[in-house]
Amino acid sequence: MSTEKAYFVHESTYIDKVCEIGEGTRIWHFSHIMANSIIGNHCSIGQNVMVSSKVILGNNVKVQNNVSIYDGVVCEDDVFLGPSMVFTNVINPRSAISRKHELKTTLVKKGATIGANATVVCGNNIGEYAFIGAGTVVTKEVAAYALIVGNPGKQQGWVSEYGHPLNFDKDNMAICQESGQKYLLENNIVKRIN
Numbered sequence: 001m002s003t004e005k006a007y008f009v010h011e012s013t014y015i016d017k018v019c020e021i022g023e024g025t026r027i028w029h030f031s032h033i034m035a036n037s038i039i040g041n042h043c044s045i046g047q048n049v050m051v052s053s054k055v056i057l058g059n060n061v062k063v064q065n066n067v068s069i070y071d072g073v074v075c076e077d078d079v080f081l082g083p084s085m086v087f088t089n090v091i092n093p094r095s096a097i098s099r100k101h102e103l104k105t106t107l108v109k110k111g112a113t114i115g116a117n118a119t120v121v122c123g124n125n126i127g128e129y130a131f132i133g134a135g136t137v138v139t140k141e142v143a144a145y146a147l148i149v150g151n152p153g154k155q156q157g158w159v160s161e162y163g164h165p166l167n168f169d170k171d172n173m174a175i176c177q178e179s180g181q182k183y184l185l186e187n188n189i190v191k192r193i194n
Contacts, residue, residue, distance in 0.1 A: 022059065040077070064116070072105040072122065079108050082116035082134065089122045109144070111161060131159045145183070145190040158183070158190050166190070 006023040009015060013031045022041035027033065031049040039051065040059035050068040051057070058077035063069070067081050070089040075081070089103045104123035108114070112126045115134035126132065127144035137151040147157045147165070158166040160176035160183065168174045172185040182194045 016053075019053075046083070058110075072103045073108070074105065075108040076110040076112075076128075078111045080113040081108075082114055082118065084117050085114050086117075086119040087122065088120070091122065112142075113163065129159065129161045131163055143189065158185070161192065 007021045007025040007027070009027045010029045012029045013027050015033045016035040018035045019033055020038045021033070022039055022043065024042040025039055025045070027045040029047040031045055031047065033039065033051045034053040036053040037051045037055045039057045040061065042059055043057055043061045045051070045063045046065040046067070048066050049063050052070045054071045055069045056074045058075055058079065060077055061075050061079045063081045064083040066084040068087070070087055072089045073087050087106060090099045091104060093099060106120055106122050107125040109126060109128040111129040114120065114126065114132040115136065117134055118132050118136045118138065120126065120138045124138050124141055126138070126142045127146060129144060130142045130146045130148065132138060132142070132153065133149035135151070136149050136153040138148060139152045142148055145158045145166070146155050147159050148154065149156050160166055160179065160181060162176050162178045164177050166174035166176070166183055168185045174183045175181070181192055184191050184193050
């Protein structure tokens with residue numbers, strides 16, 4: 001029987017017992033994976049990353065350097081978390097007052113990107129394939145395919161699954177310049193149609 005792991009962990013990383021790490025995942029220098037967290041297959045966890053207990057990361061999630069993922073965060077498949085981006089998990093933290101029972105959850109849906117140094121205020125979900133620009137502060141729900149930038153974050157348009165701007169014509173149709181995928185905008189909701 002082989003004792004070889006199906007994933008890679010750098011020797012400087014600390015992994016608590018009783019957590020799940022999927023096949024093909026790579027965890028780099030000085031990271032900490034806490035108990036009861038779940039990390040899917042083929043994820044990349046950068047340097048100096050903390051994955052707290054009860055966090056769930058789907059398959060092929062890319063976590064860049066210096067990211068802390070706190071209790072209550074769930075990332076679906078193919079999510080990208082940029083360098084030094086921040087999740088919060090309590091709305092009004094105070095050092096002298098314990099509010100662990102007030103944790104708010106955040107769901108980052110399939111294919112979404114959160115840029116470097118962005119902040120996601122807890123309780124605000126990020127829609128499928130949404131793109132949060134570098135340095136953005138997310139203070140409300142983000143629709144699927146939405147492009148959000150600024151502080152506070154405001155929607156500046158729509159993006160394709162490949163991350164390119166979508167320019168809708170008079171029939172509310174758009175085509176991704178890279179993939180050729182077609183999209184429809186109806187009632188302020190974008191859907192891929194092929």
